[in-house]
Amino acid sequence: MGTTVLNERVSVLGKFEAGKLLPVLLRWRGRRYWVQKLNLHHERAEGGDRLHFYSVTTDAGECVLRYSRNDFSWTLEEVGFSG
Amino acid sequence: MKVLHLDMDSFFATVEQQARPSLRGRPVGIAPVDSPGGTIVAASIEAKRYGVKTGTKVAEARHRIPEIIILPPTPEKYRVVHRRFRKIMSDYRGELKPRSVDEIALWMEPGGSEPAESARAREIGAEIKRRIRDEVGEWLSSSVGIGPNWLLAKTASNFRKPDGLFEIDRGNVREVLAEISLTDLCGIAERMAARMQLVGIGSPLDLYDLPPWELKRRLGIVGYYWHLRLHGYAIDREDWGTKSLGHSSVLPRPTADPRRLKPLLHKLCHRVARRLRREGWQAGALTISGTVVSGPAREWGQWGATARLAPTDRHHDIFGQAWQLLLREPPAGPLRKIAVKTYALRPADHEQPSLFDLDRRRGALSTGVDRANDRWGEFTVIPAGMLGSENLAGDAIAFGQDLKLQRETAAD
Numbered sequence: 001m002g003t004t005v006l007n008e009r010v011s012v013l014g015k016f017e018a019g020k021l022l023p024v025l026l027r028w029r030g031r032r033y034w035v036q037k038l039n040l041h042h043e044r045a046e047g048g049d050r051l052h053f054y055s056v057t058t059d060a061g062e063c064v065l066r067y068s069r070n071d072f073s074w075t076l077e078e079v080g081f082s083g
Numbered sequence: 084m085k086v087l088h089l090d091m092d093s094f095f096a097t098v099e100q101q102a103r104p105s106l107r108g109r110p111v112g113i114a115p116v117d118s119p120g121g122t123i124v125a126a127s128i129e130a131k132r133y134g135v136k137t138g139t140k141v142a143e144a145r146h147r148i149p150e151i152i153i154l155p156p157t158p159e160k161y162r163v164v165h166r167r168f169r170k171i172m173s174d175y176r177g178e179l180k181p182r183s184v185d186e187i188a189l190w191m192e193p194g195g196s197e198p199a200e201s202a203r204a205r206e207i208g209a210e211i212k213r214r215i216r217d218e219v220g221e222w223l224s225s226s227v228g229i230g231p232n233w234l235l236a237k238t239a240s241n242f243r244k245p246d247g248l249f250e251i252d253r254g255n256v257r258e259v260l261a262e263i264s265l266t267d268l269c270g271i272a273e274r275m276a277a278r279m280q281l282v283g284i285g286s287p288l289d290l291y292d293l294p295p296w297e298l299k300r301r302l303g304i305v306g307y308y309w310h311l312r313l314h315g316y317a318i319d320r321e322d323w324g325t326k327s328l329g330h331s332s333v334l335p336r337p338t339a340d341p342r343r344l345k346p347l348l349h350k351l352c353h354r355v356a357r358r359l360r361r362e363g364w365q366a367g368a369l370t371i372s373g374t375v376v377s378g379p380a381r382e383w384g385q386w387g388a389t390a391r392l393a394p395t396d397r398h399h400d401i402f403g404q405a406w407q408l409l410l411r412e413p414p415a416g417p418l419r420k421i422a423v424k425t426y427a428l429r430p431a432d433h434e435q436p437s438l439f440d441l442d443r444r445r446g447a448l449s450t451g452v453d454r455a456n457d458r459w460g461e462f463t464v465i466p467a468g469m470l471g472s473e474n475l476a477g478d479a480i481a482f483g484q485d486l487k488l489q490r491e492t493a494a495d
């Protein structure tokens with residue numbers, strides 16, 4: 001199964017929809033990827049932080065984005081390749 | 084009365100497939116530890132086709148399906164999906180009870196005829212299934228079972244898995260029970276099944292078909308309860324719902340003496356039975372409870388005991404059970420207040436398996452007594468045991484078990 005754990009900081013363009021933050025576009029290693037579909041969103045409390053996990057499909061495959069409520073940072077947790 | 088039981092199909096694995104579309108259609112096993120000795124706690128629908136299921140060892144799973152994908156569980160995902168399908172189910176009228184992370188039961192609000200309730204339950208079941216896919220995740224498949232009590236609803240949800248929507252009703256219950264085994268019934272484990280087999284009960288159909296007295300003879304009261312459950316009676320606590328009917332009374336002088344409580348208990352049971360009949364209910368469970376005065380400070384405490392009933396609206400049955408309860412689980416101190424409450428109410432017109440022929444005669448007599456009471460006022464005609472509460476009830480003509488009307492003076 002082609003899944004790679006990355007944990008790399010990425011910049012994400014997000015939108016708020018019905019009170020929820022959703023990722024729209026991410027830039028990683030100089031390339032842009034459009035989020036085509038949100039497959040699942042879940043949260044976890046960690047220390048004093050609240051982490052949001054977005055399992056999404058982009059135009060280049062699947063990935064999991066993590067958003068930290070503490071420092072408003074986005075992390076690309078893992079990428080997978082369909083096949 | 085309809086219960087709708089929703090069970091998510093291969094829940095953990097399906098949720099992982101929802102999060103990662105590339106896993107869809109592939110065999111997936113969820114195992115906390117991905118080592119040969121690790122155990123699969125959930126297998127995807129695809130993996131189940133090859134015989135991999137909950138409890139299979141990882142090594143065994145890999146042997147059966149070399150390309151199986153083993154993933155660690157992520158409970159946060161399962162919890163969020165649970166919350167979201169529970170939210171959807173809470174849009175429908177009735178009482179909602181989660182049974183586990185992937186199962187929720189809905190005791191639908193009763194209303195309308197049996198066919199109307201059935202049609203509504205099926206409609207709502209289909210709608211909930213569709214909404215879970217639309218609003219939570221398109222890969223999330225679930226199975227809905229519908230039945231007159233929780234056990235049969237749960238059995239129905241397992242009967243056409245995955246992506247099922249199935250109702251067990253009077254018309255198909257025998258067909259369903261003929262196809263499943265004893266241990267497929269929630270609540271019958273290997274040991275109980277072995278015990279049943281020992282007395283010649285080899286299938287759920289036997290539990291359904293054998294007369295209640297025969298089951299009672301072979302298995303004790305447990306056998307009788309199974310008979311009632313499979314016949315659609317709401318005899319289990321979860322089926323009792325919130326509707327209840329009861330009466331209570333304050334004792335002028337607190338007492339713990341059963342002989343002094345007996346007349347009052349009779350009176351309360353009489354009132355309860357009468358109201359059940361008037362409103363057209365039969366009760367499947369009963370509690371007696373009260374306020375206990377105890378200690379030098381004369382503190383108040385609560386006391387209560389609960390028992391099941393074969394669905395009834397008769398004083399004889401209700402008092403019999405209440406009296407047994409009082410003797411078996413007596414209050415810790417003098418009672419200041421006593422209450423009798425019945426639950427698991429169902430319409431009385433439902434067909435009833437009659438344990439004794441006598442039941443029917445008692446039924447006819449009860450309504451005759453009700454008519455007399457309607458005409459002459461409450462407690463003109465009361466069971467003999469109620470004598471002694473006549474200070475509360477006025478003059479009384481009592482009848483005994485021999486069904487002959489007789490005049491008695493104050494007893495006790």
Ligand SMILES: [Mg+2]
Nearest residue numbers: 090091093185
């Ligand atoms: Mg399930």
